[in-house]
Amino acid sequence: MPHGKTFYLETFGCQMNVHDSEKVVGTLTSLGYSRVDRPEEASLVLYNTCSVRDKAEQKVYQRLQQFKRGARGRRFAVLGCVAQQQGRRIFEKAPHVALVCGSASYSQLPVLVSRLESGDQRVTGLEPANGEAFETSFTRRDNPHRAYVTIIEGCDKSCAYCIVPFTRGKERSRASGSILEEVRSLAGSGYTEVQLLGQNVNSYRDPSGECADFAALLASVALISGLRRVRFATSHPRDFSRSIVDVIDAHPVLCDHVHLPVQSGSTAVLERMRRLYTRDDYLRRIEWLKGARRSIALTSDVIVGFPGETEKDFEQTLSLLEEVRFDSLFSFKYSPRPNTSALELDGRVPQEEAGRRLTLLQEKQRAIQIQRNSGLVGTLHEVMVEGFNRPTGQWIGRTSQNRVLNFLAPPGSGSLAGRYVEVRVTRAGPNSLAGESVEQARICSNGLGGS
Ligand code: 5AD
Ligand code: SF4
Numbered sequence: 141m142p143h144g145k146t147f148y149l150e151t152f153g154c155q156m157n158v159h160d161s162e163k164v165v166g167t168l169t170s171l172g173y174s175r176v177d178r179p180e181e182a183s184l185v186l187y188n189t190c191s192v193r194d195k196a197e198q199k200v201y202q203r204l205q206q207f208k209r210g211a212r213g214r215r216f217a218v219l220g221c222v223a224q225q226q227g228r229r230i231f232e233k234a235p236h237v238a239l240v241c242g243s244a245s246y247s248q249l250p251v252l253v254s255r256l257e258s259g260d261q262r263v264t265g266l267e268p269a270n271g272e273a274f275e276t277s278f279t280r281r282d283n284p285h286r287a288y289v290t291i292i293e294g295c296d297k298s299c300a301y302c303i304v305p306f307t308r309g310k311e312r313s314r315a316s317g318s319i320l321e322e323v324r325s326l327a328g329s330g331y332t333e334v335q336l337l338g339q340n341v342n343s344y345r346d347p348s349g350e351c352a353d354f355a356a357l358l359a360s361v362a363l364i365s366g367l368r369r370v371r372f373a374t375s376h377p378r379d380f381s382r383s384i385v386d387v388i389d390a391h392p393v394l395c396d397h398v399h400l401p402v403q404s405g406s407t408a409v410l411e412r413m414r415r416l417y418t419r420d421d422y423l424r425r426i427e428w429l430k431g432a433r434r435s436i437a438l439t440s441d442v443i444v445g446f447p448g449e450t451e452k453d454f455e456q457t458l459s460l461l462e463e464v465r466f467d468s469l470f471s472f473k474y475s476p477r478p479n480t481s482a483l484e485l486d487g488r489v490p491q492e493e494a495g496r497r498l499t500l501l502q503e504k505q506r507a508i509q510i511q512r513n514s515g516l517v518g519t520l521h522e523v524m525v526e527g528f529n530r531p532t533g534q535w536i537g538r539t540s541q542n543r544v545l546n547f548l549a550p551p552g553s554g555s556l557a558g559r560y561v562e563v564r565v566t567r568a569g570p571n572s573l574a575g576e577s578v579e580q581a582r583i584c585s586n587g588l589g590g591s
Pocket of ligand 2: 156189191192304
């Protein structure tokens with residue numbers, strides 16, 4: 141049986157959701173709840189959900205199913221994108237759920253939770269609060285070194301496959317003064333890395349008019365003292381301007397990495413997807429990025445099996461991979477989503493065929509990554525240390541290019557977590573690199589340690 145005011149929270153989906161969960165944790169903590177590691181120990185079990193693909197949505201129902209019986213004394217909450225999309229229908233599918241709350245309503249959580257506590261059986265927060273807050277005053281960040289900061293919410297594009305404009309609503313930019321104040325305060329309390337978040341950061345427009353656009357905001361963030369790394373996600377190619385590359389060039393604190401989802405290499409498919417750019421438009425942006433002074437890592441998202449995608453279209457995506465040679469790629473089979481215009485398109489691609497295309501695409505990308513990563517053996521990189529992997533005895537680091545670089549460091553160097561260390565790459569795999577800290581290499585070449 142659960143004890144006292146305890147909660148268990150599991151998060152699915154993107155970094156926006158991860159950051160939303162930090163707001164939820166902070167809010168619940170401020171209400172006197174303490175977090176536990178297992179749902180069985182919690183009086184309140186929350187799932188912060190994703191609905192971008194059907195599989196992600198089904199996961200939450202599977203979780204809830206596990207607790208259908210034996211939920212005595214325990215309350216269940218569905219938050220986030222599935223909550224926003226399904227609303228009260230969740231109560232029909234999972235009658236033991238007591239709270240359904242969308243991401244634009246987290247500032248109402250104190251009221252909603254207190255209604256639960258006073259015995260209300262079904263509570264919803266599905267209408268955005270007036271004067272919605274981008275951050276709650278309680279945000280409890282999980283990572284002591286890297287902080288997520290929301291700069292823009294929602295999305296005004298209407299990509300034919302995408303449920304996000306429906307679940308996260310219209311685009312709202314946050315005033316630059318509020319963003320800069322938060323980043324300054326984070327830097328002041330020891331954070332060295334910030335990641336600016338939004339569904340489409342490139343369409344950022346400062347409502348206060350101080351910073352004209354995203355490039356101007358990036359330039360202002362880059363000047364905040366104490367920061368060593370600034371990242372941002374996600375970019376929409378249509379709104380990705382050349383001035384962003386210029387700002388990256390001008391400010392080394394901006395990381396050498398851009399995630400620019402392409403979705404398809406075929407202009408015909410891009411048109412059906414309503415992506416508002418052609419293959420050539422996309423490749424032009426890649427050219428800008430490849431022309432930058434530093435080598436900027438490029439990553440992307442691809443959907444295969446979109447309605448009407450022919451073998452020829454798919455081959456265009458494969459050839460785009462060859463041409464760009466992404467450093468990493470997220471690839472998905474098209475998943476039909478409610479409230480999206482693609483539902484009306486004909487030319488359904490059979491599941492097996494979509495599966496075949498996905499496998500081919502992933503094999504090609506794997507080969508590219510092996511080649512790219514092998515080329516890095518022998519090079520030096522500064523990593524931010526994220527943790528220690530006890531079984532392998534290696535520290536886990538991340539390069540500015542967002543590559544994972546696991547490395548050995550001399551024993552007795554104390555905890556390196558959060559520190560910046562120079563590491564030489566000694567081995568490369570498709571998804572990560574291995575190496576040793578420059579200090580470790582020095583000890584080894586003096587014959588003092590290591591095997
Ligand atoms: N089916 C498959 N993948 C999707 N994505 C978004 N919507 C869908 C969908 N309906 C992918 C896109 C997006 C990433 C976050 O998820 O590639 O960039
Ligand atoms: Fe999933 Fe999109 Fe919601 Fe993020 S915003 S959790 S990717 S549906």
